[in-house]
Amino acid sequence: MSEALRFEILGPQRAWYADRPLDLGPGKQRAVLAVLLLAEGRPVPTGQIVDAVWPEEPPANGPNVVQKYVAGLRRVLEPDRSPRTPAQVLTLTDAGYLLRIPSEAVDAVRFERGVRRARQWQAAGRTEDALAEVTGALERWQGEPFTGFTGAYFDAARHRLVELRAVALETRTELELASGRHGELVGRLVELVAEFPVRERLRHQLMLALHRGGRQAEALAAYRDFADLLREEYGIEPGEALQDLHRRILRSDPTLTAPAPPASPASPAVPAPSEPTAPQAPSVAQRSPAPPGPEAVPAPRAGDTPDGTGLPDGSTSAAPEVVAVRPAPAPTPSAAGPAPAAAPVPPAAPGWAPGPAGPLTPVPHALLVAMNQPADAPAERRAPGWVRLAATLAGTATVLVSFGSLTWAVVLGYALWRRSWRLALAGIGYFLLVFSVFVLAVTSPETEEVSDGEAIFLIVAMGTCWLLGTAHVVLLNPTLWAAVGGLFWTGRQRTDEQRRLRREQARYLLHHYPAARVELRIGRPDLLRTYDDGGLVDVNAVPDAVLATLPGLTVDQRRQVAVDRWLRGPYLSLEELAGRCHLPPAATETLRDVLLFLPPEPPPVRHS
Numbered sequence: 167m168s169e170a171l172r173f174e175i176l177g178p179q180r181a182w183y184a185d186r187p188l189d190l191g192p193g194k195q196r197a198v199l200a201v202l203l204l205a206e207g208r209p210v211p212t213g214q215i216v217d218a219v220w221p222e223e224p225p226a227n228g229p230n231v232v233q234k235y236v237a238g239l240r241r242v243l244e245p246d247r248s249p250r251t252p253a254q255v256l257t258l259t260d261a262g263y264l265l266r267i268p269s270e271a272v273d274a275v276r277f278e279r280g281v282r283r284a285r286q287w288q289a290a291g292r293t294e295d296a297l298a299e300v301t302g303a304l305e306r307w308q309g310e311p312f313t314g315f316t317g318a319y320f321d322a323a324r325h326r327l328v329e330l331r332a333v334a335l336e337t338r339t340e341l342e343l344a345s346g347r348h349g350e351l352v353g354r355l356v357e358l359v360a361e362f363p364v365r366e367r368l369r370h371q372l373m374l375a376l377h378r379g380g381r382q383a384e385a386l387a388a389y390r391d392f393a394d395l396l397r398e399e400y401g402i403e404p405g406e407a408l409q410d411l412h413r414r415i416l417r418s419d420p421t422l423t424a425p426a427p428p429a430s431p432a433s434p435a436v437p438a439p440s441e442p443t444a445p446q447a448p449s450v451a452q453r454s455p456a457p458p459g460p461e462a463v464p465a466p467r468a469g470d471t472p473d474g475t476g477l478p479d480g481s482t483s484a485a486p487e488v489v490a491v492r493p494a495p496a497p498t499p500s501a502a503g504p505a506p507a508a509a510p511v512p513p514a515a516p517g518w519a520p521g522p523a524g525p526l527t528p529v530p531h532a533l534l535v536a537m538n539q540p541a542d543a544p545a546e547r548r549a550p551g552w553v554r555l556a557a558t559l560a561g562t563a564t565v566l567v568s569f570g571s572l573t574w575a576v577v578l579g580y581a582l583w584r585r586s587w588r589l590a591l592a593g594i595g596y597f598l599l600v601f602s603v604f605v606l607a608v609t610s611p612e613t614e615e616v617s618d619g620e621a622i623f624l625i626v627a628m629g630t631c632w633l634l635g636t637a638h639v640v641l642l643n644p645t646l647w648a649a650v651g652g653l654f655w656t657g658r659q660r661t662d663e664q665r666r667l668r669r670e671q672a673r674y675l676l677h678h679y680p681a682a683r684v685e686l687r688i689g690r691p692d693l694l695r696t697y698d699d700g701g702l703v704d705v706n707a708v709p710d711a712v713l714a715t716l717p718g719l720t721v722d723q724r725r726q727v728a729v730d731r732w733l734r735g736p737y738l739s740l741e742e743l744a745g746r747c748h749l750p751p752a753a754t755e756t757l758r759d760v761l762l763f764l765p766p767e768p769p770p771v772r773h774s
Contacts, residue, residue: 171243171255173203174273176327177308181242188242194219195235197315202256202265203272204323204748209261214748221317236263274327277306281334288341297341300334307331318750326745332362339371348378359388363395366405373408377415377422385415557583558643565639570632571600573639580642589642596635599627668700669759676762689762704762705743706736718756723749736766 174180179196181188190196197219201210216228225231236256240247243255257264269275280303287296311327312320335358342351355372362368369392376385389404389412396402403409414422561576578593580586603624610620640646672689675682682688686697689704692712703712710728719727726747737743740761744754 171267172271172273173199173267174308175200175203175311176273176277176306177311179312179314183243183245190242191235191238193314194231195238197320198232198235199239199265200312200315201319202263203274205265206269206272206275207264207266209259209264211262215263218317218319218748219315221319232263273306274311277303277327277334278330280306281330281337284334284337284341288337293341293344297338297345300338300341304331304334304338318752319748321751322741322744322749322754326741329739329741332365336365336367336371339368343371343374343378348375351375352379352381364400366392366408369404370408370411373411373415374422382415382418386412389415554643554645558640558646561639561642562636565632565636570596570628570630570635573631573635574600576639577635577642580639592638596631599631603627665700666759668698669702670700672697672699672702673762676764683764684767689764701760702762703760704764706731706764706766716757717760718753719749723747723753737763739763 170184172182179190179200181190181199190199198215201215201218212229212232215232216224219232220228236258240253240256244253247253255266257266280299284296284300284303287293287299310324312324339351339355339358342348352372352375355368355375358368359365359372369388373385373388376382376388389408392408393404396404404412411422557580561580564576565573574593574596577589577596581589581593606620606624672682672686675686676688686699687693687695688697688699689702690707691701691703692708703716705713705727713728713731714721714724716724716727727743730746731737734746737746740754740758740763743749743757743761743763744751
C-alpha cells in the first residue's frame with residue numbers, strides 16, 4: 167500500500183494512491199500529515215505535533231485530538247483496512263507517530279535530492295548532467311509550501327524549502343552561464359532579482375549575462391540599482407565579489423567573455439551519485455552499517471556567516487558559492503567481514519578541495535598581534551603606553567593653546583596614524599568650522615557691529631573646536647576611552663561586546679585565511695587552544711558534548727541536533743539546521759551569532 171502512495175507539499179498539499187487523488191480532510195488533519203511528512207521517516211512525539219499544529223492555543227486534550235486526526239488519516243491512506251486490523255502506513259511507536267512510506271514518495275525529498283545530485287555533477291565537471299538534474303528538480307516546485315499553515319514549525323520548514331529553491335535557481339543559472347547560454351537568461355534573471363531582491367549571487371549572474379550579451383551599460387546600471395538599494399534599505403555596500411565584477415566590467419576584462427560551448431568527448435564513466443535512503447535508526451543487528459557514499463555539500467561562501475555578514479568590512483558576500491565533496495566516513499570493522507570500499511570521490515570545484523592541494527596561507531603574525539591575540543614571537547606591537555600618553559598630552563595642549571583653531575590638525579594627525587576615515591571626516595569638519603570663522607572675521611566690516619546670529623555662530627563654532635575638540639582628543643586615548651566607557655557599561659555588557667568583537671575577528675580570519683581553522687582551532691572549544699574566538703562553535707565538527715551546551719535550546723532540541731547530524735550528515739546553514747531539527751525562530755536567533763557551518767575536514771592522508 168505505502169509504495170503506491172505519493173505526496174506533494176511543494177505547493178498545494180495533495181496526495182495520490184496510484185493515480186487516484188485522495189481527500190486529505192480538514193485543515194488540521196492536513197497539518198498533522200504535513201508534520202509527519204516533514205519528519206522523513208522519523209517518529210514524531212504527540213507533543214511535538216500539538217506544538218506544530220496549534221502553536222498559539224493548543225487544545226486542552228491535545229493528544230486525544232491528534233489521535234482523532236490520525237484515525238482520519240488512516241482511513242484515507244488505508245481505505246481497504248478493516249477497523250480491527252493494525253495500521254501499516256501510519257503507526258504508533260514508543261517514540262511517537264511514524265509514517266511508513268518510502269522517502270521518494272514525497273516531492274520535497276525528491277526535490278532536495280535532485281538539487282544535491284546536481285551539485286555533485288557540477289563539482290565533477292558534468293555540466294550538462296547537472297543542468298538536467300537541477301532543471302528536473304525545479305519542475306517539481308508548484309508554489310510556496312504550507313501556505314495554509316501558521317506557526318514557527320511550518321515557518322521554519324517553509325523558509326528552508328524556499329531557500330533551497332533559491333539555491334537551485336542560482337545553480338541552474340550558473341550552469342547555463344557556464345554552457346554559454348547567457349542570451350536566454352536575462353529575462354528570467356530579471357524576474358528572479360525581483361523575487362529575491364537582496365541575493366547577491368543572482369545580481370552577479372544578471373550583470374555577467376548582460377555583459378556577455380554586449381549590454382555593458384545595462385550591467386553597470388544593474389550594479390548601480392543594487393548598490394542604491396543596499397545603501398537606502400540597509401546602510402551597507404555590495405559584497406566584494408560584486409564590486410570586483412563591477413570593476414572588471416568597467417575595464418572590459420577579457421576573462422569575462424562567455425566560455426566556448428563544451429565539447430562532448432567520450433569521457434570515462436563517472437559513477438552516478440548514490441541515491442540516499444531514508445534515515446533509519448540502527449537496530450541491534452546493525453551495529454556497524456556500511457559507510458555511505460560521498461555526498462557533495464556546499465562550501466561556505468567566503469565570509470558566509472550565520473547572520474549573513476560576519477566581516478568587519480560589512481560585506482554581505484565575497485564569492486560565488488562553490489561545492490565541496492564530503493568524503494565518506496571510514497568504515498567500521500564488523501564481524502560480518504570487511505566493509506565495501508567507498509565510492510570514488512569526484513573532484514571538487516575550484517575554491518575548496520577535499521584535501522589541501524597545496525600549502526594554505528598562514529595567518530600573518532602582525533594580524534594576530536593587531537587583534538591582541540597571543541603569538542609565538544614578538545613582532546609589530548601597538549604603540550607603547552607612554553607614546554600614547556605623550557600624544558594625548560601634546561594634542562590636548564595644542565587644542566587648548568590655539569583656542570581650538572588647530573583641532574583639525576590634531577585630529578587629522580590621529581587619522582593618518584590610525585588610518586581611520588572616520589577621524590579624517592571629523593578633522594575635515596573641524597577645519598571647515600575654523601575656516602568659516604576665519605572667513606566671517608575677514609569679510610565683516612570693522613565699523614559694523616556683529617549681528618546676534620553671527621555672534622551665536624562664532625561662539626558655537628569656537629566652542630565646538632575648543633571645548634568639544636579637547637574632549638575629543640582626550641578620548642582618542644584608548645585607555646581613557648575604555649575608562650569612560652566603563653562608567654556606562656556593566657561588566658556583563660562589556661564582556662558581551664568583547665566576545666562579539668572576538669567572533670567578528672575570528673570570522674574575518676576564516677574568510678581571508680582558511681588555514682586559521684586548523685592553526686587557531688576556531689569553533690572548537692573541545693580542543694586545547696590559546697586563541698579566543700568569542701565562543702564560536704563549528705556545529706559540524708564539535709562532539710555531542712559541546713552540542714549539549716548550545717544556548718537557547720532545550721535538552722530535547724540539543725539531542726535532536728546531535729542525532730540529526732549523525733543520521734543525515736553536516737549542516738549547510740542555520741536555515742537548514744532549523745528546518746531539519748524543527749527549531750522555533752526564537753531558538754535560531756540565539757544561535758545565529760555563535761554557530762559556524764564549515765565543511766567537514768578531510769581525513770588525514772596516510773603515506774605508506
